[in-house]
Amino acid sequence: MRIYQAETYQAMSRRAANIISAQVIYKPDCVLGLATGGTPVGTYQQLVEWFQKGDLSFAEVRSVNLDEYLGLSPHHEQSYRYFMQTNLFDHIDIKPENTHVLNGLAKDPAVECAAYNKLIRDLGGIDLQLLGMGRNGHIAFNEPGDDFGLETHLVSLTENTIEANARFFASRDEVPRHALSMGIKNIMNARRILIVVNGEEKAEAVYQAFCGPVTKQVPASVLQLHPDVTLVGDKAALHKLAEAGETVCG
Numbered sequence: 076m077r078i079y080q081a082e083t084y085q086a087m088s089r090r091a092a093n094i095i096s097a098q099v100i101y102k103p104d105c106v107l108g109l110a111t112g113g114t115p116v117g118t119y120q121q122l123v124e125w126f127q128k129g130d131l132s133f134a135e136v137r138s139v140n141l142d143e144y145l146g147l148s149p150h151h152e153q154s155y156r157y158f159m160q161t162n163l164f165d166h167i168d169i170k171p172e173n174t175h176v177l178n179g180l181a182k183d184p185a186v187e188c189a190a191y192n193k194l195i196r197d198l199g200g201i202d203l204q205l206l207g208m209g210r211n212g213h214i215a216f217n218e219p220g221d222d223f224g225l226e227t228h229l230v231s232l233t234e235n236t237i238e239a240n241a242r243f244f245a246s247r248d249e250v251p252r253h254a255l256s257m258g259i260k261n262i263m264n265a266r267r268i269l270i271v272v273n274g275e276e277k278a279e280a281v282y283q284a285f286c287g288p289v290t291k292q293v294p295a296s297v298l299q300l301h302p303d304v305t306l307v308g309d310k311a312a313l314h315k316l317a318e319a320g321e322t323v324c325g
């Protein structure tokens with residue numbers, strides 16, 4: 076695993092965007108696994124900036140997103156489809172038909188999940204998967220205790236995640252209680268993984284995930300078993316790793 080520590084959120088975002096853009100330049104028709112949440116917003120802004128300068132094209136890129144709230148339409152401002160449109164897709168040259176986000180309004184979640192697993196396989200698998208991490212160590216919506224062998228599935232969100240995501244909704248009651256999410260198995264099948272973390276509130280989860288044992292109680296700890304993981308974070312999120320003697324590059 077490579078660990079890069081950045082001085083600021085902006086520098087962290089630039090480093091992450093560099094890794095993504097290198098993937099796109101190396102393989103223009105790559106499959107990018109994309110994430111939502113507060114952490115990757117700066118990464119997407121940086122990619123948009125480079126696209127606008129003419130340094131980068133996504134014309135042949137295919138994308139698959141990690142997760143979506145169940146019950147939210149793609150036009151709902153807190154849906155992850157809306158997030159991706161407004162933070163990235165609407166500002167770059169990716170073809171709309173090449174962007175894939177789970178349908179939160181699917182009548183039969185099991186059918187939607189099975190179709191998504193097939194889609195990922197038909198695309199040839201994910202070349203680079205971008206991840207954030209929840210304060211409880213979740214990745215996508217794989218919550219503590221979830222089976223590592225799961226593919227895309229219906230999830231009941233934990234109180235911890237509902238609480239953390241309430242900041243995006245008018246009230247806590249409006250946060251959906253369920254979501255559709257890629258499983259750990261889909262994520263681990265990606266050829267490369269890039270995980271971004273910032274802020275002191277993530278420091279303990281980062282420490283548990285990368286210095287603690289591999290355990291279902293800390294979903295991100297499974298990444299210790301992946302052969303190609305890059306962790307990019309700011310000082311606040313990485314300080315416990317550094318104090319534990321992990322090799323942290325500047």
Ligand SMILES: O=P(O)(O)OC[C@H]1O[C@](O)(CO)[C@@H](O)[C@@H]1O
Nearest residue numbers: 111112113114206207208209215
């Ligand atoms: O980047 P944030 O907003 O801290 O979210 C962390 C993680 O939580 C989620 O938003 C889900 O709760 C993930 O999509 C994300 O990776």
